[in-house]
Amino acid sequence: MLTLSRWKIIVVTLSVIFGLVFTLPNILPQRTLDALPGWVPKQKLNLGLDLQGGSYLLMEVDTAALRRERLTNLVEDVRTSLRGEQIAFGDLREAGGVISVRITDAAKVDEAANLLRQSVGSPLVGAIGGRDVSVATRDNQQLEISFVPEAAKADAAMAVEQSIETIRRRIDSLGTKEPTITRQGLDRIVIQAAGESDPEKLKAVIGKTAKLTFQMVDESVTPEDMAAGRIPPGSEMLPSEDGYVPAYVVRKRAVVSGDELTDSRQTFDSQSGNPVVSFNFNGQGARKFGDATARNIGKKFAIVLDAKIISAPVINGAITGGSGIITGNFTPESASELALLLRSGALPAPLNVEEQRTVGAELGADAVKAGAISTLVAFITIVVFMLLSYGLLFGGISVIALVINCTMIVAAMSITQATLTLPGIAGLILTLAVAVDANVLIYERMRDEARAGRSAIMAADAGFSRAMSTIIDANVTTLVAAGIMFAFGAGPVRGFAWTLSIGVFTSVFTAVLVSQLLIGWWFRAARPKKLPI
Structure with a gap:
């Protein structure tokens, strides 16, 4: 030895x-x-x-908002699937977490049920049928579509995991070293950012959902219809921040989403000199955006951020390059913050601040x-x-x-x-x-x-x-x-x-x-x- x-x-x-x-x-x-x-x-x-x-934040993922969004998307999926197979239907609505739809032709009830079982929802391990959505046949040619019980836990767990990664990317973009981001319980996240003494700045960057979508404006709806609340199925009225009108009616189905962005930067408009946000799509997003703009020349499309329209320009020609700019009443700081949020990706659900401390x-x-x-x-x-x-x-x-x-x-x-x-x-x-x-x-x-x-x-x-x-x-x-x-x-x-x-x-x-x-x-x-x- x-x-x-x-x-x-x-x-x-x-x-x-x-x-x-x-x-x-x-x-x-x-x-x-x-x-x-x-x-x-x-x-x-x-x-x-x-x-x-530094700053300490305890944030809770708003799982109720996540479930509402998933139900809204499920309604649109049901409508799109039935229309795609030319199955006539009516009375499509959601109540108490259950979506019901009446199939017009009694002979096509079983066909519609099988179609929805295969086309709506997502795969889920451990669920009956292997999907997170169940489809049941009821009297009077009614179909009821709902999420299985396991889906709520799976959605919450996935939302927390995605939120942690998104928060980490956002804090890293601020230059904060070694943030401690951990899960607490089922739907809470603890964030400790050493050296960051301003929790309000941290909340401003972390707390924004930053869900970006590009949706077509429904120009068939008149201002009188909007005032009376006559919004057609498949459309919704969203508040506007573009300074021209207080609200627009847009198609619920997004043409392209922020998930398909590869980059976003704060730049300046070459003509006006105002701050803008430039963006680039990936290959799939560029194709979808190019096809949508080619089919809708002369129409308006809305750029929607967190259910608010920040810009609604007119499509003057097909945009096939996979890039563009977002204009609005930006300052250099707000444009830079928006670009940071878009680069880091959207949160799957809103975050609510439960506790904050500053050391x-x-x-x-x-x-x-x-x-x-x-x-x-x-x-x-x-x-x-x-x-x-x-x-x-x-x-x-x-x-x-x-x-x-x-x-x-x-x-x-x-x-x-x-x-x-x-x-x-x-x-x-x-x-x-x-x-x-x-x-x-x-x-x-x-x-x-x-x-x-x-x-x-x-x-x-x-x-x-x-x-x-x-x-x-x-x-x-x-x-x-x-x-x-x-x-x-x-x-x-x-x-x-x-x-x-x-x-x-x-x-x-x-x-x-x-x-x-x-x-x-x-x-x-x-x-x-x-x-x-």
């Missing part, structure tokens, strides 16, 4: 260099760091919300100071204990291993850009105590072997070899506990678990391999007859 093999020397040397190189950026002033060559690592520890301040930078600085002091006190306490218990030589070797251990932990967290939180500092302090625990086991085993009459070299070698199984068992148990906390915990708990997990590997490495190498060098140089322990 105490042989000074070449691979041990190389591994320990590289580990020490790794620890120093990736820890230094956290110590050097920013001005010095900026002056270093570009190839020098410059990653620093990311401080969490509790250490550098000031002063509180974060106090937490950093308290954490640093507690870590230093823990380190000094451990050093004094090891020196008093095992002397300057063996106690000093464990201290050297402990210092290397600390640099390796900081280096690993810097290179992985893990977020250090206040519980993470607690994990670091616990790691320091656990790190010397391995040295204590080794040294106590050496003492027992020396008392049994073994020579110094034999006692030292047995100390390492016979303590290894206990060290491995103890650290594997700690690693399993940390893994469970990381898998099932959230926020601060995961930060604690991550720091503890890194510390397990570095502690075993330094307490065993580094200590073994230093003691081996001492034996080669001093050739002692008795262990000074």
Whole structure:
């Protein structure tokens, strides 16, 4: 065990260099760091919300709005499917989450039911029939279409997952580093943005659904019909923000949706100089948009954002290039914000703010100071204990291993850009105590072997070899506990678990391999007859 093999020397040397190189950026002033060559690592520890301040939001996905939207889309799907197969129908309506439709021809009731079972809804694992929609036949040639019970949970789970990814893209576009976005319960999302001190700005970007659609204006509806509420089936009246009319009636079926955008940027109109938002469609969106504009030259189409019309231009010709601009009463800031929202994608459902908190930078600085002091006190306490218990030589070797251990932990967290939180500092302090625990086991085993009459070299070698199984068992148990906390915990708990997990590997490495190498060098140089322990 105490042989000074070449691979041990190389591994320990590289580990020490790794620890120093990736820890230094956290110590050097920013001005010095900026002056270093570009190839020098410059990653620093990311401080969490509790250490550098920031914003905390608890948001709830509006699953009721999501269900209303899905019911509205289902009504349109039923209408489109029946018309596509030329099956006459009437009295299509939705009430209490159930859509009913009467098939005019009694001979085609079964045909219509089979058609709807195959054409509406979406596949759903575990549901009867494999789809999230059920179709039932009732008296008087009525069909009833409704979502299966499993669909609500599946929709909510999918909406939360999509919302988390969309929120992450939006926050990343703001330049906020390492936001913590986690799911809480069935339909809630916790957002912690360290360094972002303005929660209102965060809510303005996160909270907008940003659902963009391109819909044809129903020009058959007169202003008198709109005032009287005579809106034909398949159309809806939406408020307008274009400054010309207060509202438009548009077809419910969207020509193209924002899901088919590949890019959006804030630019300026070459003619008026006003801020606009330019956009590009993917291949499928470009084809659909080109076909729709070619068929409707001279008609108006509406650009709808979150159920509000921001522009309703006239189609002067087929737009086949897959790109265009959105005009409106934009400022450069509002146009840039809209472009950001469109780039990051729409939220599947609105988000409601349930709770918000702001942690000031002063509180974060106090937490950093308290954490640093507690870590230093823990380190000094451990050093004094090891020196008093095992002397300057063996106690000093464990201290050297402990210092290397600390640099390796900081280096690993810097290179992985893990977020250090206040519980993470607690994990670091616990790691320091656990790190010397391995040295204590080794040294106590050496003492027992020396008392049994073994020579110094034999006692030292047995100390390492016979303590290894206990060290491995103890650290594997700690690693399993940390893994469970990381898998099932959230926020601060995961930060604690991550720091503890890194510390397990570095502690075993330094307490065993580094200590073994230093003691081996001492034996080669001093050739002692008795262990000074």
